[in-house]
Amino acid sequence: MRPIMLRTLLLASAASVLIAGAAVAADMPTYPVETAEVAPSDWAGFYAGVHIGFGFSDYDFISLEGGEGGSYGGLDLDDEDGIIGGGQVGYNMQFGRFLLGVEGDIAGTGIEANDLDDEDGFSIETRINFIATARGRLGFTFDNLLVYGTGGAAFVSFEADYPPFADDDIAFGWAAGGGVEWRFMENVSAKIEYLRIEADAEDLALEPDTDVDIKLDTIKVGLNYHF
CATH class of the missing domain: 1.20.5 (Single alpha-helices involved in coiled-coils or other helix-helix interfaces)
Structure with a gap:
């Protein structure tokens, strides 16, 4: 060839x-080729839930000028703590791993205190009936975990009995704190949250007329359902 x-x-x-x-x-x-990167969980949208916890209170009584009787300066109110429980609703916006949201909550309380005024032998009792807040939230997500700070307005229903006088007020103030939230199911998350609350009950009709500075520390656990 x-x-x-x-x-x-x-x-x-x-x-x-x-x-x-x-x-x-x-x-x-x-x-298809699988990538190793996992997209962050979607926290955006509305949610609602319930919570339970404990509140620790402290009061400063300030007698107004012109009043008669004791100045409340020697009061040392006992049993200034109690269980709190209620619900919350909110809305989140998510930008990558950053979260921006708003939340409102309300809780009934078992916080009561009492003391004896040694000057005239009368006892005084105080109660916080409910606490409500309206706050912003700023957080960072780690997939199913959210860490956040929060702050805003607070409303405290406060009443005092100083026989034969008694009065109540919705005290206005601020709330600030932070928390951690874990998305353990697709639509359900659990959280733990701390809040510091300070509010003023003004011009209570006791004897003498009195302002009360209310300080509260609350810690609570809760569940949220995400819609």
Whole structure:
């Protein structure tokens, strides 16, 4: 066989093998390539839930000028703590791993205190009936975990009995704190949260008329359902 014919035969054979290989490769199934990166959980949207916890209170009584009787300066109210429980609603916006939201909550309380005024022998009793807050939240998400700070307005229903006098007020102030929330199911999360609350009950009609500075520390656990 001549060299030219042999070379042509070899080239033709090689071309046939390449064409056949390409055809087999084209018929093979393809599979998507999985990436290692996991998208952060979606915390955006409305949510609502319930909470329970404990509140620790402290009061400063300030008698107004012109009043008569004791100044309340010696009062040392006992049993200044109690259980709190209620509910919350809120809305979150998420920007990557950053979260911006608003939340409102309200809780009834079992916080009561009492003391005896040694000057006239009368006892005084105080109660916090409910606490409500309206706050902003700023947080950072780690997939199913949210760490956040929070702050805003606070409203405290406060009443005092100083027989034969009694009065109550919705004290206005501020609340600030932070918490951690864990999304343990697709639509359900659990949280633990601390809040410092300070509010003023003004011009209570006791004897003498009195302002009360209310200080509260609350810690609570709760559950949220995300819609």
